[in-house]
Amino acid sequence: MQLEKKYKPQKVEQKWLEAWDDSMYYFNPSSQDKKPFIIDTPPPYPTGDFHIGNALNWCYIDFIARYKRMRGYEVMFPQGWDCHGLPTEVKVEEERGISRHQISKQEFRALCKELTTRNIEQMKVMMRRLGISIDWSREYITMDDSYRRYTQQSFLKMYHDGLIYQAEHPVNWCPRCETAIAFAEVEYEDRDAFLNYLLFRRVDKDAGGGEYVEIATTRPELLPSCVAVAVHPDDERYRDIAGKELEVPLFGQHVRVYEDEAVDPEFGTGVVMICTFGDRQDVRWWKQHNLPLRVSIDERGRMTALAGVYEGLSTEECRRRIIADMADKGLLKKRERIKQNVGVCWRCKTPIEIISTRQWFVRVNKDEILTAAKEIRWYPPHFRSRLENWVQSMEWDWCISRQRIFSVPIPVWYCKRCGALKLASEADLPVDPTVSNPGSPCSSCGSTEFEPEEDVLDTWMDSSLTALWTAGWDFRTGTSRFGLPVELRPQGHDIIRTWAFYSILRSLALTHRIPWRTILINGMVLGEDGYKMSKSRNNTVSPEEVIQKHGADVFRQWAAMGGATGSDVQFRWKDIIAASKFMQKLWSILRFAMIHLADYDYRDYEAGNEDEPKLELEVVDRWLLSKLSRLVSSVTDSMEHFQFDEAMKSIRSFAWYVLADDYIELAKSRLYGHGGGEGMDRGKESARYALYRTLKTLSLLLAPFIPFFAEEMYSYLSPSPGYESVHMAEWPLPGRIDINAEEEGDLIAAIVRAVRRYKSEHGIPLNAPLDKIIIFTGGIRISVQDIENATATEVEVKGEDVDALDSIANEEGGVLIDIKGRGARIMIINRTTRGGEGEDGEGKR
RNA sequence: GGGCCCGUGGUCUAGGUGGUAAUGACGUCGCCUUUACGAGGCGAAGGUCAUGCGUUCGAAUCGCAUCGGGCCCA
Secondary structure (H helix, E strand, C coil): CCCCCCCCCHHHHHHHHCCCCHHHHHCCCCCCCEEEEEEEECCCCCCCCCCHHHHHHHHHHHHHHHHHHHHCEECCCCCCCCCCCHHHHHHHHHHHHCCCCCHHHHHHHHHHHHHHHHHHHHHHHHHCCCCCCHHHEEEECCCHHHHHHHHHHHHHHHHHHCCCCEEEEEEEEEECCCCEEHHHEEEEEEEEEEEEEEEECCCCHHCCCCCCCEECCCHHHHHEEEEEEEEECCHHHHHHHCCEEEEECCCCCCEEECCCCCCCCCCCCCCCEECCCCCHHHHHHHHHHCCCCCCCCCCCCCCCCHHHHCCCCEHHHHHHHHHHHHHHHCEEEEEEEEEEEEECCCCCEEECCEEEEEEEEEEEHHHHHHHHHHHHCCCCCCCCHHHHHHHHHCCCCCEEEEHHHCCCCCCCEECCCCCEEEEEEEHHCCCCCCCCCCCCCCCCCCCCCCCCCCCCCCCCCHHCCCHHHHEECCCCEEEECCCCEEEEEEEHHHHHHHHHHHHHHHHHHHHCCCCCEEEEEEEEEEECCCCEEECCCCEEEEEEHHHHHCCCCHHHHHHCCCCCCCCCCECCHHHHHHHHHHHHHHHHHHHHHHHHCCCCCCCCCCCCCCCCCCCCCHHHHHHHHHHHHHHHHHHHHHHHCCCHHHHHHHHHHHHHHHHHHHHHHHHHHHHHCCCCHHHHHHHHHHHHHHHHHHHHHHHHHHCCCCHHHHHHHHHHCCCCCCCCCCHCCCCCCCCCHHHHHHHHHHHHHHHHHHHHHHHHHCCCCCCCCCCEEEEECCCCCCCCCHHHHCCCCCCCCCCHHHHHHHHHHHHHEEEEEEEEECCCCEEEEEECCCCCCCCCCEEEE
């Protein structure tokens, strides 16, 4: 058999994409003898773009899934899609050139669904092309009725358990999106702002000191909302005004001066005004001092009636006008330019407001979550503290209601007559209360007239259920079909505070169990310039681009080798090229092997059955097999610890250095059958056996990483009619370690390398024969045949007498070389092409 | 301001529970058209493991401090 010279990834990958059947990866729930291994696969947001970061993450998952299957686990690798949410709404508005208010909610949702379906199909193409072994029979889509039903069920359950409640409370609010958002949806940005020094008149003028108190603020438009003023208790400057009252300029309300440790005396004048609400600190103070609520900004970011003459203005316009008016009245002392860190909506970057409205909340039990986080194994471990810090910094409960459209409706109505809350009955789920009515009258007053809850749920309410959904958790029976906790949650570190956090919270709330035993965090992909990939930086690379040029296996190899699992990976084309070179190297190895193994009939010589003749293997062959055993052990160990880079590196260095550089050169001549004779036949058979076993094992070890190539390789080595995929095969077990063969083989390899170096240093072609090589082995028994073959030179072993070697060297003009670390020396006799003296490198005497 | 991670040859990176001469890739240089591979082969050069102090018989590895970078959060 003669393979093509060049490896053609597109041809091979296309072939197997067509040949493989999805059912290979189907989870079999009735499998008796196999342990389940269930993966809580991330459901990506269907943007239509399966980007390189996704691809990295899915490669990791696939390495594990394929490896575990080969290890004999019944692996479930489902795929979900997290459909709901704002980005799709915005995209639909953009695409159609409409606003969501212009058409009915039903129509708008239909458009969102349509876009999402298209995007999902687009992303699936890339996932398949990458060779990700997803179980497509277990696909779930959060906008489907079945999943919406599940989400609403979970809502009802938590409501009944008192874990969900409605309350009037300040929430983060995006005035542009006109919805409440969770802390997790707030980002922070540095912006330029003016710090305005305003004068507040003292109400108790007789108390001494000046008439006015100077207060610095970046948000003068909140003056109508000012409910108090605070100073630091140790601040000597303001001793006399503590507990007294000030009059708010322009608006005239009298506010008390509180003393509070949280005031920063260094900022501004050391006096801070407390408004409802400027920031989170205001909320804290408001609660702590039981202050009144003065709402001056409405849900669309406009000033309310409380702002008097400023009513109806935007916050920015109001700010300008108030400053102008303050200046006119001589109450504006000065303005300073400062950098300010403002909270903005993650989606539209509009500065958020904190507005008190009636919303739905999920109770957050911090201690329970912190305890659970400790029960979960984190890879790498330090990411657990990310979650812990986040949990500790949460100040109020999780706001789960959104004033949006494309999401799961909150399954609730209110009685028109008595106002009582009416929950949907479980049998009717999924429901949209804006479309249908509850099946029964109001339980308080018997009325059948209802007002629907218009709010929908935060999308994290859907996606935080993926582990339970995957495990087949039943809310009614409190049991799971496939076992909870599931085995593995793979995800990025960017969503620890959201997806990981909410998943743990809800699993505990709904099942009293942790969602998964292990969480594996993958890094982000950085651009070639070392920065996070982003369109504005113009440093993005798509997986398509890599695959088109080099194939999916190369991309996957890059993913494995990019760096330690969990750390960010810098994308570099050089690494892609390096990976594709390795593919060619493997192909060349296979090509060489197939010249000698095409008709090979495998017999397990090492097992030594009665039926099989026991063949004594040559030293170099035993050396190779022993090294192979070590490789299997180390790769297995690396896989168990998710160290894909380590695994792939050891495979690579074995294939390249041990197998290709050393072994093939040593065994080549035996394989070609040079010399003939009976001994030669045995040598050839021994080499064929070792080569075959090594390649077959290599194809198994490579299968999780480069599934296409591994399949191609495996198919040549098992050309039986009932061919079964390498991905259905068993993971190899390490064979025996043969210390003696290793020692001797290492020495042989080192000798060959020394001879090569000698030739290289003297400008002698590698295949040119030298006159003679004499070896002093230092006691190790050594066979010379393979060395002769690999060096094209006659070899003689002068067993024990080192002095004899010296005298021969003098006599014959030989060059002596120490074989580093092996206590052996060789002498090279080469009269014809000897190089200059004193330039032979450190080994020369 | 707080938390976490990191700083290893020109570039990127492994190692990190302390122990002989620190891993690999890319790049560089020299040689070789050897029947598996010229997008190759063989060989070579190149590192005060950020800086300082400390623990130790011994530190890239542990501790402290400083400088620099990144991420998350306030």
